[in-house]
Amino acid sequence: MQLRIPGPTPCPPQALEAMGRQMINHRGPEFGKILSAITRKLKQVFQTKGDVFVLTASGTGGLEAAVVNTLSPGDKVLSLANGAFGERFADIAEEYGAQLTRLNFEWGKPIALDAAEKALKADADIKAVLATHNETSTGVTNDIREISALVKKSDKLLLVDAISSLGCINLPTDDWNCDIVVTASQKGWMVPPGLAMVSISERAWQAYAKAKMPRYYWDFAKAKDFFQKGQTPWTPAISIFYALDVTLDLMLGEGLDNVFARHVRVGQAARNGVKSLGLSLFPDEKYASNTVTAINATDKIDVPKLIQLLREEYQVILAGGQQKLSGKIFRIGHLGLVYEKDIKSILEALSKAIPQAKKG
Numbered sequence: 220m221q222l223r224i225p226g227p228t229p230c231p232p233q234a235l236e237a238m239g240r241q242m243i244n245h246r247g248p249e250f251g252k253i254l255s256a257i258t259r260k261l262k263q264v265f266q267t268k269g270d271v272f273v274l275t276a277s278g279t280g281g282l283e284a285a286v287v288n289t290l291s292p293g294d295k296v297l298s299l300a301n302g303a304f305g306e307r308f309a310d311i312a313e314e315y316g317a318q319l320t321r322l323n324f325e326w327g328k329p330i331a332l333d334a335a336e337k338a339l340k341a342d343a344d345i346k347a348v349l350a351t352h353n354e355t356s357t358g359v360t361n362d363i364r365e366i367s368a369l370v371k372k373s374d375k376l377l378l379v380d381a382i383s384s385l386g387c388i389n390l391p392t393d394d395w396n397c398d399i400v401v402t403a404s405q406k407g408w409m410v411p412p413g414l415a416m417v418s419i420s421e422r423a424w425q426a427y428a429k430a431k432m433p434r435y436y437w438d439f440a441k442a443k444d445f446f447q448k449g450q451t452p453w454t455p456a457i458s459i460f461y462a463l464d465v466t467l468d469l470m471l472g473e474g475l476d477n478v479f480a481r482h483v484r485v486g487q488a489a490r491n492g493v494k495s496l497g498l499s500l501f502p503d504e505k506y507a508s509n510t511v512t513a514i515n516a517t518d519k520i521d522v523p524k525l526i527q528l529l530r531e532e533y534q535v536i537l538a539g540g541q542q543k544l545s546g547k548i549f550r551i552g553h554l555g556l557v558y559e560k561d562i563k564s565i566l567e568a569l570s571k572a573i574p575q576a577k578k579g
C-alpha cells in the first residue's frame with residue numbers, strides 16, 4: 220500500500236522498529252535523555268533558540284495550546300484563513316472567548332497581504348494574528364515571512380499553524396519572528412500520530428504571563444518546569460518519542476536544506492505529472508504547496524469512485540476534498556518519507572484509474 224494522504228504519512232522501518240521497544244519509566248533518567256535529545260534536535264529543525272515542547276496530542280491540541288497560553292478572553296485576534304485549517308484555528312480562539320476578526324480568503328488563493336495590512340491598521344487593539352503556513356485543505360503555502368513582517372511592523376503576536384509544513388518546507392522560526400509555531404508528528408516527521416511540537420518565543424512567554432484563558436493540560440509553564448527535570452507534565456506517548464528520536468536523526472543526517480530541496484522536487488514532479496495527465500491544479504500554481512497537491516476533479520471525475528479504485532486496484536491511498544471541496548478535488552500528500560519514484564508510481568496509478576472513474 221502506498222499511503223499518500225497529507226498525514227498520517229509512511230514511517231521508515233527504523234522508526235517502526237524503534238517503536239517495538241519495551242516501555243520505560245517516564246519519570247526516570249532514560250526518558251529524560253530521550254526527551255532532551257529530541258528537544259535539542261527539534262530546535263534545529265524549528266530553527267529556534269527558544270523553547271520547544273513536545274505535547275502528547277494531535278496537531279489540533281498544539282493549536283489549542285498556542286491559543287490558551289498567550290491570550291485572554293475578550294482579546295482581539297485577527298485570523299488570516301484561506302482554508303479549513305485556518306478557520307479551525309480561529310474557531311479554537313473564539314471558543315475560548317477571543318474576539319475574532321476573520322479575514323477569510325478564497326480557498327485555493329493565498330492570504331492577501333494588503334488585506335491583512337489594512338485589517339491590522341484598522342484596529343490598534345488587535346493582540347495576536349493567527350496564520351497557517353501550509354493550508355493542507357487547499358494545497359496552498361502562505362508567505363509567512365511577509366505576513367510576519369506585517370504583523371511585527373504593528374507589533375503583534377504571531378501564532379503559526381505549520382502542522383503540515385515544518386520539517387519539509389523552510390520556516391526559520393526565529394529569523395521570521397514567529398512567536399508560536401505548531402506542528403504534528405504524523406505529517407512531515409515520519410512517525411505516527413500522537414505528538415504535537417510547539418515553539419515559544421520570548422515574546423510569547425511575555426504574553427503567557429498575562430494570559431488568562433483557562434488551561435491545565437496545555438500549560439506551557441508546567442511543560443517548562445517538568446522539562447527541566449527531564450520529564451513531561453503528563454504521561455507521554457513514549458513509543459512515538461522512540462520513533463521521533465530516530466527520524467530526527469534521519470532528517471538532520473540528510474541535512475535540512477536537502478530535505479527542503481527534496482520536497483521542492485517532489486512537489487514539482489507531482490504538479491508536472493498531474494498536468495501531463497490533462498488535469499488541473501486547484502490552487503494558484505504560484506502558491507502551490509510542496510507537501511500536498513490538490514487537483515480539480517472537474518465535473519467528469521467521480522472522486523469517491525476514484526479513491527476507491529485507487530485503493531482497491533492500485534494500492535494507492537489518496538485524500539478527497541474537505542468540507543466545501545468534498546467531491547470537487549482530490550489530494551496527494553507528499554511529505555516526510557517521499558521520493559520522486561513514489562510520485563511516478565502514483566501518477567501511473569492515476570493515469571489508469573481516472574478513465575475508470577468517469578461519472579455517469
Ligand SMILES: *Cc1c(COP(=O)(O)O)cnc(C)c1O
Pocket residue numbers: 225226277278279280304351353354355380381382383403
Ligand atoms: C493535519 C492538520 C491539522 C490538524 O491536525 P490533527 O493532527 O489532525 O489534529 C491542522 N492544521 C493543518 C495545516 C494540518 O495539516
